Amino acid sequence: MSSNNATTDVVSVDEQAFEHADEQAVDEDGFPVVDETPEFEAAVEQETQAKVDANHPDGITDTSTERIHGVTLEQEERIRAREDELELINAQGEMGPQEGRAKRTRTIAAKQSNVRRSEFQKRAASVDPLADPEQADPREELSREQLAAVNKQSMRLAKELDGWSRAAISRRLSEAVVGGQDLTSAVVHVFEELQTAPGHVIPIANLEEVSRKEVSIEGCVETLWDPSHPSIAQVGLVADDSGQTRVTIWKSSDAPWIEEGEQVRIHKAARNWHEGRVSLAVTGWTTIHFPERGRWWE
Known part of the structure; x- marks a missing residue:
């Protein structure tokens, strides 16, 4: 023997009307007012197509008019915003930030x-x-x-x-x-x-007229003789077309070896006086170049 314990609450039509009485308008005689205006609802396909059109402005037939036909105001605002965004992206692509940065970099570099x-x-x-x-x-x-x-x-x-x-x-x-x-x-x-300007090779004959301590000359090594002191590496005469002068090369200068008959250019030699005449000393600040050394083809 079976039994059914389920219960069903049955609500009458009058009770339903009573429950929704507050929600329904009535006329002056107390009769409910029925709204005969038809309510239109968009189909599922229409809602889907509207979303596609809103997200893809290219799907809209014409967006150049003041109002876009077939879309809501919300959808139209989204379409307009998307168009503005695409226009900005295209502008950045044509005159991009990289080009602007390069131009700004060139301007800053030129100023510096x-x-x-x-x-x-x-x-x-x-x-x-x-x-x-x-x-x-x-x-x-x-x-x-x-x-x-x-x-x-x-x-x-x-x-x-x-x-x-x-x-x-x-x-x-x-x-x-x-x-x-x-x-x-x-x-x-x-x-x-x-x-006789600083940094330029001067004639040897003008050495006495120069007031600064360091000078540069160029000439030919005429003769070399034995040093008179252990701290001296080489000593000899260097001459050009204007005259000649004594040149002393100190061992501490670590200067390259020079030879008789060789053309040399001496930069930043220290100017001294020896036996009443100006002479030059090659120090650690001096550099010696050989314009003709290594020219095997001559």
Whole structure:
């Protein structure tokens, strides 16, 4: 014998109406008001297609109008936002951040280069006032005839002064002329000044006129003799077309060995006096070059 313990609560129609009485509007006679306006709901396919169109603007037939046909305002806002995003991505692709960064890098590098060049020129101005970038060019104060004469003499001096450009010589001559010297005196003064300038090879005959301690010369090793002291490696005479001078090479300098008849260029030799005449000493700061050494084809 079986039994059924399940119970079923049956709610009558009147009870259901009573429960939903608060939710349903009634008219003035107390009768329920029935809304006869049909309610339209989108089908599942329509909702899916709307989502696809909202996420993929290319699926929309025309988005150039003020309103997009067939979509809600929310979907239209998403489409417009997506279009703006794609336009920004395309713009970055054409003029991307890498190109902008490279341009900014070049600009910064150019500014830093100009700053370094200006700082270098200002340091150089402590030795050479004409190197000061803030100093006006004296050539601007010359007449056309004066400038032509200065340029002509500059070309001639540039052939005699090794290591000096025609522009640098022209500026020196212009400064001297603007300062009141006639062109002939200016040429002599500038030639002597640049010939013995620091860092440049000077004629041996001008060693006595130089006031600084270190000089550079170039010449031929005429003769070598035995050193008079154990601390001396070599000693001899070096000569050029203008004269000759005694050169002492100290062992502590660790300089290369020189030979008689060999052409040498000595940089930063210490200037001394020996028996009333100027002489040179090769120290640890001195360098010796051999312009013709190793030229086996000659």
